[in-house]
Amino acid sequence: MLDRLRSAFNTGNIFRLADAAGVKEVVCCGYTPAPPHPRLEKTAKGADKLVKSRSVSDTLKAVRELKKEGMLVVAVEVSEHAEYVWDYPFRFPLALVLGNEALGVDPRVLAECDGVVSLPMAGAKTSVNVGNCAAAVLYAILGKYQYGAGK
Numbered sequence: 001m002l003d004r005l006r007s008a009f010n011t012g013n014i015f016r017l018a019d020a021a022g023v024k025e026v027v028c029c030g031y032t033p034a035p036p037h038p039r040l041e042k043t044a045k046g047a048d049k050l051v052k053s054r055s056v057s058d059t060l061k062a063v064r065e066l067k068k069e070g071m072l073v074v075a076v077e078v079s080e081h082a083e084y085v086w087d088y089p090f091r092f093p094l095a096l097v098l099g100n101e102a103l104g105v106d107p108r109v110l111a112e113c114d115g116v117v118s119l120p121m122a123g124a125k126t127s128v129n130v131g132n133c134a135a136a137v138l139y140a141i142l143g144k145y146q147y148g149a150g151k
Contacts, residue, residue: 001066002075003059003109004030004100005130012043013131014098017041019047021138026051027095029059059109067114071095075105075113076137078126082118086139092145095125096137 005011005080011033028034035041035048035054056062072090075097097113099105104127110116119128121138125151127133 001027001059001062001095001097002029002032003090003097003105004103005032005098006101007130008033008037008039009043010131011037012040012045012048012081014134015040015044015053016047016137017131017135018051021142023138026053027062027086028053028055029062030057036091037108038104038122044138059097059106060068060112063095063109063112063145066095067112069093072115073097073113074117075099075110076118076133077110078109078118078121079116082116083139085119086144088115088117090141094141098130098134 002011002014011028015026015035033040035044035053041048066073071093071105073095074088074090076085077099097105097109117137119133121127128136
């Protein structure tokens with residue numbers, strides 16, 4: 001779930017990543033660029049046609065709908081309340097909420113999520129590009145649950 005992303009290039013990158021990681025759907029919320037979109041298509045390299053997507057005007061509404069369907073909804077955000085992604089006890093089905101490149105995940109959405117995970121930030125900057133973050137988080141989850149020890 002993409003909460004008010006500004007960049008069509010970041011969104012396209014996330015579609016490409018979603019296809020690579022086997023994500024079932026990308027939910028574009030608020031003003032997040034959604035297919036069809038020429039700049040999104042440039043970085044998605046066709047993944048925007050392979051991965052199911054939908055647009056929802058309000059992220060909070062989308063989170064509530066997914067939770068009613070029994071989905072665990074976890075925000076990816078730098079926060080004092082966040083657990084590192086590899087320590088979080090995920091369950092499936094799972095939805096991840098990725099936030100705006102400058103503003104992060106809307107605080108109302110954060111409050112509605114079942115949990116918050118993050119990546120460690122050891123440098124002066126407190127965040128990484130949303131597409132890079134999505135890749136690190138998705139592959140940490142895949143490594144732990146799909147390709148981890150004993151699988």
